[in-house]
Amino acid sequence: MYRRSKKYQQLRAKVAKSIAAREQKRIEGANEVEIPPLLPELRKKIEITSFDMGEPITITFELFKSDRIDCYKVFVNGKLWKKRIGLSRVLEGIRKSLPRHSSLV
Template sequence: MYRRSHKYQQLRARIAQSIAKRENERLKGVNETGIEPLLPDLRKKIEVTSYDTGESKTITFEIFQSDRIDCYKVLVDGKLWKKRVGLSKILKGIRKALPRHSRLG
């Protein structure tokens, strides 16, 4: 393990204090300094209503924040569908959930 100088330790302490201060301001929701508030867990909600079978059928996709930036946790009608999935695979799932129907008349 490398030794850290006293000057370097002071620099690390100052950086840690500034990060903690910024995070506290973010948690308070202070926007005067231009800091954005934390995003909500629910990121998107997609409601698909299908009228193909003669009666309306609504499927609700709730897209929540996941542990990765480019992935989401998805609930379909309140039940967990995927714990971590990308947006393109969510759209693929919507496409597959709504099959084509022939004309009724």
């Protein structure tokens, strides 16, 4: 068996003490249970106002809580669009539904 130097023994004692303190802290904190905050029903609201056709047209996307944390139930102008869809797909739908218009000049 190898001999341990005094410096190495002091280091081992310091590490053992910190491990014991961390374990004690974990045991004391085990009684405290963190309850995550409840998410609101309406999570996000996106309003798009288009001034291209003479009079302003406003389209409202309302993203409600769904059964998954990273998905939404989406209503467009009050009508259900998708029951469960992610934010990137919502933004893709916005991009595709607003086509480019040629300039009138």
